[in-house]
Amino acid sequence: MPRPGLLLVLSGLLSALPLPARPPSLQQVPTPGGEVRRTELFHHVISNQEEGETNLDQFERIQRVESRKTAGDRDPAEVKVWRIFPTGTGVDRIPLSSDGKLPAPQTYLSNLEKLEKYLVWVIQEGAAQKEAYAKADRRRKDRFDLIDATQQAFIFTPEGTETRASRTLLRYSMVPNPEYRPTSRLTTLFPKVRGTVWIDQQTSQLAKIEGVITADVSLALFLAKVYKGSHFMQERYEVAPGIWEPTFEQYDFDGRKYLIPFSIHERTFYSSYKRVGLPKEALGVVRAELGKLRAEAGTP
Numbered sequence: 001m002p003r004p005g006l007l008l009v010l011s012g013l014l015s016a017l018p019l020p021a022r023p024p025s026l027q028q029v030p031t032p033g034g035e036v037r038r039t040e041l042f043h044h045v046i047s048n049q050e051e052g053e054t055n056l057d058q059f060e061r062i063q064r065v066e067s068r069k070t071a072g073d074r075d076p077a078e079v080k081v082w083r084i085f086p087t088g089t090g091v092d093r094i095p096l097s098s099d100g101k102l103p104a105p106q107t108y109l110s111n112l113e114k115l116e117k118y119l120v121w122v123i124q125e126g127a128a129q130k131e132a133y134a135k136a137d138r139r140r141k142d143r144f145d146l147i148d149a150t151q152q153a154f155i156f157t158p159e160g161t162e163t164r165a166s167r168t169l170l171r172y173s174m175v176p177n178p179e180y181r182p183t184s185r186l187t188t189l190f191p192k193v194r195g196t197v198w199i200d201q202q203t204s205q206l207a208k209i210e211g212v213i214t215a216d217v218s219l220a221l222f223l224a225k226v227y228k229g230s231h232f233m234q235e236r237y238e239v240a241p242g243i244w245e246p247t248f249e250q251y252d253f254d255g256r257k258y259l260i261p262f263s264i265h266e267r268t269f270y271s272s273y274k275r276v277g278l279p280k281e282a283l284g285v286v287r288a289e290l291g292k293l294r295a296e297a298g299t300p
Contacts (some may be wrong), residue, residue: 050144055243058282060085062100062272063093068265071231071252076267085115088122088279089132105297112290119283138277147184153180153190162198169198169207185219192217205244208235216255224262226255239273246270 064085083094094111095103102108122129156172163169175194195211212221213230230247230253237247253264276282 046099050147052244053140053143055086056245056277057086058277059239059243059245059273060276061239061245061270061274062096062099064269064271066267066269068267070263071265073265086276086282087118088117088282089136092118100130105293109293109297110294112286115185116290117285118231119279119286123279123283149183149187149190153177153182153187156197161201164198164207167207168201170195172199174209174211189217200244203238203244205230205238206236207244209233224255224257226253230254238274243273245273 001117003105004057023062035149044293061084062081064079064081067078067080068075069077081098083096085092085094092115094108094115097103153176154174156174159171159173161168162171173194174197176191180241182190192213192215193211193212197206197208197210198206198208199205210233211231213226214227215227215228217225218224231250232252233248234246234248235248236244239245239247247270248267249268251264251266251268253262255262276285
């Protein structure tokens with residue numbers, strides 16, 4: 001199975017698509033056919049998305065991944081759970097049990113000590129630290145460039161409203177813009193994706209996106225092909241005041257790498273978002289937890 005690179009490229013579509021930030025009557029100019037194209041106001045949309053990406057650098061969360069053999073399977077074949085902790089240059093993934101509980105105390109303590117050691121290292125000033133941050137900045141810039149490119153890539157058409165719990169969601173169809181010309185190997189995926197997006201009316205935040213691959217996609221970097229009909233979906237909620245992040249993702253991809261077929265059928269749940277801050281502040285969070293664990297274990 002071509003992971004994690006292939007899945008990373010495809011899942012990048014979920015948060016890279018720019019969305020209407022306000023109802024069309026307030027912020028967007030529809031074409032005569034009702035489609036919503038790029039306007040200057042899309043800069044506000046991009047700003048919201050980039051802010052959401054940046055916020056993740058200060059929030060830990062629990063990630064539960066359920067893998068299935070086929071999309072229709074009721075029960076997962078495998079479940080993996082991690083505590084995702086931001087480190088300033090990426091994230092640390094601390095394994096938990098399949099039911100989300102802590103592993104053996106000594107194992108968990110060892111993992112936290114490794115995280116503490118890295119945070120101590122990353123807050124120091126040195127050539128290696130500067131390069132680590134530079135790599136993270138390049139990854140972020142590539143992500144933001146992809147977000148910016150999608151301004152021209154899609155046409156959004158309003159389809160009415162729906163209700164989720166007590167909130168009103170604005171629904172838009174999303175289709176490729178026939179005038180768009182891809183500018184990179186990643187943006188070549190855009191003309192082969194269509195779907196639907198839902199925007200929270202009150203906050204103008206992305207609440208849900210669902211899409212399907214409409215034609216086979218070749219990924220030369222991985223010598224792979226993703227087949228037509230592959231599907232993805234993401235739901236987002238407010239996880240802290242004013243902070244909206246993913247809470248659920250589903251990928252159902254079928255294809256082949258070299259001549260070997262593969263299937264990726266995953267449902268991912270994110271929960272227990274908690275702000276830990278940038279590395280210096282996060283180090284204090286980890287040290288406080290280590291102190292408590294050591295006191296409980298009666299060790300120095």
